[in-house]
Amino acid sequence: MIRSDLLVAKESTQTKVKELKDVIRNFGYEKYEDYGNGRYIPKDKLIGTMYMVERMDYGFHIYYIHEPSESNKIAGKDGIVTEMYYDLRNKMYWIKRNTKDVQFSARNVDSIFPYDRMKRKEVFDFLSTKGNEGLYESAYQYLGAMGMERTEMFGRFFHRLITEYSYYELLHKAGIKVDSNLCIVNINGKSPMEILGLSKTQWKMFNKFGISIGNLQCYRHNETGDNRMINQLNHIKSLDVEYGIEKIKEFSSNEMSYIYTQGTYYDSALQTAKRYGLPEKHLIRYLYYECDVSQGLSVGTALSQYRDYIRMANEMGYERFDRYPKFLRTYHDIVARNYKVKLNAEEQKQWDEICEKNAIYKYAMDGFRIFTPMTTQDLVREGNVLGHCVGSYVGKVRQGTSVIAFLRDADDVDKPLVTIEIRDKAIVQAKAKMNNPPTTEQKDFIEKFAKKFELEVKSY
Structure with a gap:
């Protein structure tokens, strides 16, 4: 008696499924036909058909009818029909297989979509609207395979997007690229601003x-x-x-x-303005715009040259000098040539102590050497030979705010090649003759030096 009832129920279900398939196929839904890729399944072999019930800016409602298969359990020997509803806005999502609810899992989601991941663009075009164009593709690349996962999967992506990564949609629509470098502060935020923790x-x-x-x-x-x-x-x-x-x-x-x-x-116009009592707006206009338009100087060059120019002029006690010269590079070089290093007894003691401390920065490899200066005249000579103003860095070295190191050829240690400035455990400058950057070979050596002493290379 029980077996008879089960048989009747099974036949009734099969009838309902068959009727549902007929309704879906004849309703006029837009469809996407999934054929074999030619590698494991012939290209003319229809695997299944996806039917679009409703396409939304925030989701979709689809049916997928598998073609009957004796070997594919997901398709079933009679051809299973799967229904999926996916609503990112309201976080509503479910799957029905042959009219029965099944778990919304990565595996069950994945069974609806092509095994061939190369078809994803076709699938995403079919699912997308103009309002969410590009959402599924970018999210798939981020969520389809994470951590140690090697293979991107539709199931992982759709499941993650609507559960633990539902914030992705809001950020995408705001034009914000989501990647591992982006800090998500509040996964339940109602706006991109809240999600990212921004004011x-x-x-x-x-x-x-x-x-x-x-x-x-x-x-x-x-x-x-x-x-x-x-x-x-x-x-x-x-x-x-x-x-x-x-x-x-x-x-x-x-x-x-x-x-x-x-x-x-980095060099900062605002910091320089504060240090030397200059009007911020005037200095910004001069360094960021006038030096570019009138003197052809990049912002980085203008900031660096001006910082040294104003510092040297003040250290030398100049009372009257042009604070916004029309020829900054020329004025900088004139002041650098006139810069004189004079230390009193206390300052000389500070210099000697800091130089002994800085002497740890010794390094030799690949035909190069790096070492630090021991006298103020070492700095002056370095600047004179290479045509830059490191000779005026005596005060910075003595006060311990910067460490200056010399890069030389191991076979000719008396010939200056590159001057390196280290500040706050970082290399912030490395300049060859006339403030030119080091060669590729020299940069490689500097990188090894930085790694040896756990320094970050901020700039050349």
């Missing part, structure tokens, strides 16, 4: 000025810094319009650290 002012900086999300995330919960940064960006934007050139990216790269923390690895 309203920082969100405005990203949208209006294109400031890097990663850079902004380094300075969260700093309202004072936010306000100062956006005020500076508005000023830079007005100067961009006035001069017809764009400097926002360079400005944020050089100045953001100082604006938020009052410290920076």
